Amino acid sequence: MKNQGKKIAAALSAIVLGTMSLAGSVTANAAARNEGFYYGDVTKDGVVSAEDAQTVLNWANSKKKLTADQKKRADVNGDGKVTSDDAFMIFDFYTNMLAGTALLGDVDGNGKIGYVDWFTLDSYMRGYDEEVNLIAGDVNKDGKITMPDISSIWAMTLNN
Numbered sequence: 001m002k003n004q005g006k007k008i009a010a011a012l013s014a015i016v017l018g019t020m021s022l023a024g025s026v027t028a029n030a031a032a033r034n035e036g037f038y039y040g041d042v043t044k045d046g047v048v049s050a051e052d053a054q055t056v057l058n059w060a061n062s063k064k065k066l067t068a069d070q071k072k073r074a075d076v077n078g079d080g081k082v083t084s085d086d087a088f089m090i091f092d093f094y095t096n097m098l099a100g101t102a103l104l105g106d107v108d109g110n111g112k113i114g115y116v117d118w119f120t121l122d123s124y125m126r127g128y129d130e131e132v133n134l135i136a137g138d139v140n141k142d143g144k145i146t147m148p149d150i151s152s153i154w155a156m157t158l159n160n
């Protein structure tokens with residue numbers, strides 16, 4: 001009976017540990033869930049999809065005047081212009097999401113969360129001319145790059 005109690009306790013703690021590491025990987029490493037995005041979601045349906053990439057490509061080619069909100073959603077590399085580069089970045093993020101390899105926080109797009117990601121996003125937030133992936137950088141998906149995004153990425157860096 002004593003042994004069985006120990007076994008149950010061990011099994012329980014394994015489950016707890018398993019859940020904890022799962023929770024950790026959800027914040028740190030797991031693929032970005034495709035919902036609630038601001039950056040990249042130019043169709044405003046809450047998801048980043050091939051349709052968004054296509055729409056941005058059409059805008060880039062047509063030189064159409066965009067509203068401030070459209071432009072902000074579309075300019076995912078943060079260079080102040082809506083070009084085919086943004087469309088490709090959106091499409092890349094979408095395909096990575098389908099493959100389960102899209103990473104929130106991966107601002108420099110090297111497939112890993114690291115020091116460079118938070119440093120780059122921090123410089124961007126301070127107004128420096130940084131090439132970023134704003135879809136990945138806006139970790140809390142509120143359409144702004146602010147301290148909570150930077151802090152989340154910093155925390156992910158420590159976890160890695």
Ligand SMILES: [Ca+2]
Binds near residue numbers: 043047
């Ligand atoms: Ca969309």
Ligand SMILES: [Ca+2]
Binds near residue numbers: 074077
């Ligand atoms: Ca751009």
Ligand SMILES: [Ca+2]
Binds near residue numbers: 142146
């Ligand atoms: Ca944000």
